[in-house]
Amino acid sequence: MVALRAYDVLCELIYTHGDKSTYIEFIDSPARFEIKINVDIFDGWKMFLIDLENKTLFICQPPDKSISFYDLKIGDFDAAVSEFSEYLNNCYERTIPIQDKTL
Template sequence: MIFGDKSRFAISIDLDNDSGGQWLFGRFCYWISGAVVGDYDSGTSLRDVLFQMKYIAGDRGGRFCPALLELSADHALHVISDAINEGSGDFYNYVKNDFLPARLDVRIPVDIFDSWRIFLIDGCGGSRLLYGMIYSSGANALDLRYGEFDTIFGEAYSYLNMIYDKC
């Protein structure tokens, strides 16, 4: 099942024929600008994906950081990564002191995304998805309509929740 537009942003979810009951074994990935992000072929427990998705879904509307959108993709990715890893304090030059940087992290913390950094920043005119391999110094960026990521993510989350409830 595909949610969204693979040429922009989409989520692919495929349940294995032998899904292991409530384990929901299957495959999951993001599609960003036509490229697969995540280790889709390895497969994972979609139940674990579902349980972790609720935190990202809960951050909807809480990622407004227009000053971070003024930075280059590389610099923004570096600033956010450092803040999440408790490195540099530069992050707070761009946001309020009580803002939690983890709100920007839309990488589902499961094995298939272990080698990725994926952040979403919302601003007045839209949103920007920043992504790159964890050990790469470069970043990629995709500009999205405001709410586009959250809508697609919410549809995928609801679908997985429905499947889980049937098991």
């Protein structure tokens, strides 16, 4: 399975300190495909987003769980993360008193 191979290669390139010369076919930084969501519940997750010709491949693995693969329409992940970020910001704005916003 190509998606599993992509996951294995990206994990090896990003998370290990082994010989990276084996993967000379990468013309871009492997970290470009890594997703980091700065919310503590996602700490320890491995997530990658790979845009293909006509779809986006989303690969994720929560800590101590199996890998999941999702085919998405191009742009759907970005839209969902943007909506999620806006929602979190709105929650934050409602919970922080106005006088504390200058900190």
